[in-house]
Amino acid sequence: MCILGKDRLKELIEKYRCIYPFDYNLLDGDSYILTVKDETTLHYLEHQNIISYEIVFTPPNFVAHLTAKSKYGRMGLSFLNAAKVHSGFIGRLALEIVNLSNDRKPITIKRGDPFMHIEFETREGSPAPYMGPYQFQFMSEEEIRMYIPILREIFPNYEELAKVWFKTKA
Numbered sequence: 577m578c579i580l581g582k583d584r585l586k587e588l589i590e591k592y593r594c595i596y597p598f599d600y601n602l603l604d605g606d607s608y609i610l611t612v613k614d615e616t617t618l619h620y621l622e623h624q625n626i627i628s629y630e631i632v633f634t635p636p637n638f639v640a641h642l643t644a645k646s647k648y649g650r651m652g653l654s655f656l657n658a659a660k661v662h663s664g665f666i667g668r669l670a671l672e673i674v675n676l677s678n679d680r681k682p683i684t685i686k687r688g689d690p691f692m693h694i695e696f697e698t699r700e701g702s703p704a705p706y707m708g709p710y711q712f713q714f715m716s717e718e719e720i721r722m723y724i725p726i727l728r729e730i731f732p733n734y735e736e737l738a739k740v741w742f743k744t745k746a
Contacts, residue, residue, distance in 0.1 A: 577639075577697045579606050585696060588635065592726055594696070596631045596719075607693035609645070613668065613714070617684040618675035623656070625670040626691060627714055633666045633723060634696070636703030636730060642671060643693045648685070652677025661694070664705025664731075666723055668714035669694075705731060711741050 580588060582603050589595050595608050602609045610628040618624055634640050642659030649655075656672040671692055675683050685691065712720050728734045 577699060580638075580696045580698070581606055588638070588696060592633055592635050592730075593631075593723065594633050594635065595694075596633075596722070598630075602690065604693065607643075607695045609690040610642075610669065610692045610694055612685050612687055612689045612691045615684065615687045617682050618653070618673065619682045620675050620677060620680040623672065623674045625672050626685060628669040628671075628692070629688065631667065631715060631719060632661060632669055632694065633726070634661045634663055634706075636663050636705060637699055638696045639663055639699050640694050640696045642669065643695075644671065644673075645691060645693065648673075648683075648691065651683050652679075653683060659692075662706040662708075663699060663703065664707075665711065666715070666720075666727075667710060667712050670713070703731065705737060707737075707740055 582605060585608060586603065589598050602611070610630050613627040613629040616624055616626060632640065640661035642661065644653070644655050652675060653673045654676045656674060659671065661669065677683060731737055
């Protein structure tokens with residue numbers, strides 16, 4: 577496996593719409609910085625999911641990993657979930673966090689704040705698209721339709737996959 581550098585990541589984003597919407601200024605070395613969809617305040621010991629503003633699509637020959645920006649860890653936020661994005665996944669990402677700040681004060685994360693790094697890595701072997709219940713999570717019907725031509729191009733068995741994906745979404 578190999579982490580994609582900035583130039584390869586930009587190509588991947590342009591070809592497959594791996595990050596949508598995409599802002600070139602959020603490319604950060606070997607990662608892209610996802611932002612927050614909605615303002616969220618966490619009180620001490622409170623757990624919430626932070627949702628990315630951007631939609632993420634991980635093409636079949638890639639996996640992605642998330643890491644939160646260290647600024648939030650320094651504030652006292654703890655990140656609870658394993659941060660892997662499966663090949664073939666499309667949707668907004670949820671990062672589970674809890675406020676463990678030493679001063680026990682609320683922490684607010686504002687809409688549009690840069691929150692988490694996403695790194696894409698190459699994978700080997702035949703495509704195994706994500707088939708779980710979170711496919712297309714937090715996406716509108718219009719946003720889903722934007723990805724149909726890309727999915728048809730990438731997956732020769734798109735019609736079979738779509739039966740599972742859209743049944744799961746219903």
